Amino acid sequence: MTTIDKTPVPVAAALPASERPPQEIKRERARAKRKALGAIPSAILIIGSLYCFIPLFWLVSASTKGRETLFTTNTFIPDGIDGFFRNVAQLGNYQDGAFWTWMGNSVIYAGGGAALSVLVSAAFGYGLAMYEFRGKQVAFGLVLTGMLLPGVVVAIPQYLLMAQLELTNTYFAILFPVMVSPFGMWLCRVFAASSVPRELLDAGRVDGASEFRIFSAIGLRLMAPGLLTVFLLQFVGIWNNFLLPFIMLSDNTKYPLSLGLYSMMRGSDTEEAIIPTLVISGSLVATIPLIIIFIWLQKYMRINFGGGLKG
């Protein structure tokens, strides 16, 4: 450990005060120390990055391995790009192209579900943040409670409800439940309150715009960066959701990627020699779209929770 000098004052006082004011000496010492300590945060970040990155590098490397080399060579050393394409081609042949169907399904569930839920949440958050009305606290309390609710409590009855409506095994079995996101609704309220000034709404009213027009023209525009965050969170949440599709879907062709890969893994007891290479390369292909979206949208991700609990 670097020693942290807590009392620099006596040292500074020992020097002739006329030549160097103690303030300046103190500042200089602090600057020097900061320089020396500056390496520590960088070292921490490098270690963290390695921990997060190495498994992904392994995934890339292992997905280039064929069924022989996967078990015989070190999986940290990639085989070559053609190995990866060979695996992807095999992946495409798995159960008549089931993998790409799953990919398409995931896009529908995550893209469609996130878009719908953002619309619902935006209107809700805006309504809650911009108006005073009877029942406001109740609505806010409901959403807060919903946020704390584990998904499992609703999963079983949701299934029974969907079964009653004969909607299990359809796209709606996933799209309906994911449309309501208490967390998204709550975040939208926070974003609306912090980014849409009420005076602007009054100005719009003076100009004679309808409340809905003010929402769509002013509210949505100002909330846009926040809505992007909600969309991203919802997209990832749905893309990664496992329990809901696991419960709702039994038809292979309706599966999203996570459930598809899981089913592939489950079947691997019988065809052990070939499947691992497919599961590994499938995992990589399934992750790439999300990583691209993330890197692209990351700069918009700003989730501030400070003081967001007040209604």
Next chain:
Amino acid sequence: MSQPVLEQAGPARTRRSLAPGRAPAGPGRPKKGRHRLAPYLFIAPGITLFTLFLLIPIGYSVYLSFFSNKVSSGIIGASERASVFVGFDNFAAILEGSVFWSGLARAGYYGLLVIPITLGLALVFALALDVGVSKLRTVSKTIIFIPYAVPGVIATLMWGYMYHERTSPFGDIFTFFGFPTPDFLGDSLVFYSIVNIAVWGGIGFNMIILHTALSGIPREIYEAARIDGASELRIAIQVKLPLVVPSMIFTLLFGVIGAVQVYAEPQTMKTMSPSITSGWVPLMEIQRLAFEQGETNMAAAGAIIIALIAFGLSLLVFRLAGKKGSGD
């Protein structure tokens, strides 16, 4: 586009438009009347969906947990299935078995490990990011965030193959140093192997939340401390840390709720490790009861128990937060 003209025709409108400035102290009443309905229309879709897909299912869950499907032979001879109120029988039944309890204990221990490690590392990385801006920091922020984008199932499959003796890249490393390769998927280690997957996937999200909170703090606060000669470490602990407590509470809350309902990782790991038994965590047991055993009512009771635990822990966190909040 004729609408605004029509609205202007109203006397209230005209008066307001003519009034200088916004004049909220003036006759503001007519404005209220005009959009009394608007907020309800805005929240209507959300509330409707909330009711349909959350409230009603919860109510149904509670109902199920207190009833049981009894098959009774009717007078005519044909057997009938009827819902019978059984009080707390379902709760008693699920709590009688040892599986649910051991699952709960495991999930509790899982949370006790995953939450502090994940949040601790997330905080350290967020503080390290906050020291200043550099290329290294921008890149590492992205890299540490990326695992959050990897679905739990896929993260488990990926790590699972890295743990698996036949495909593990670590085997060579252990052999090189003369150690036996540990059996990451065996009885004694598989639990910690799953903890590692959860930590790996969870750091990034929490780091972003905490870093956002940190970057919202005005720089002048640190400058004052720096001029007084405080080290970066002291600034981090004594100035920055207390300021991110509200955000920490939230990450803690999400951590607790996540731990209580851990599911995808162990369920997927079960396909790779025989050490994962059925009902390994509460959710696996609930899922098994509902969809493999047909014990919907018992499963509902289990789900209610999990929800109550989640609520209890959340309240505890809020309580703690309240105490912390009143401190400063």
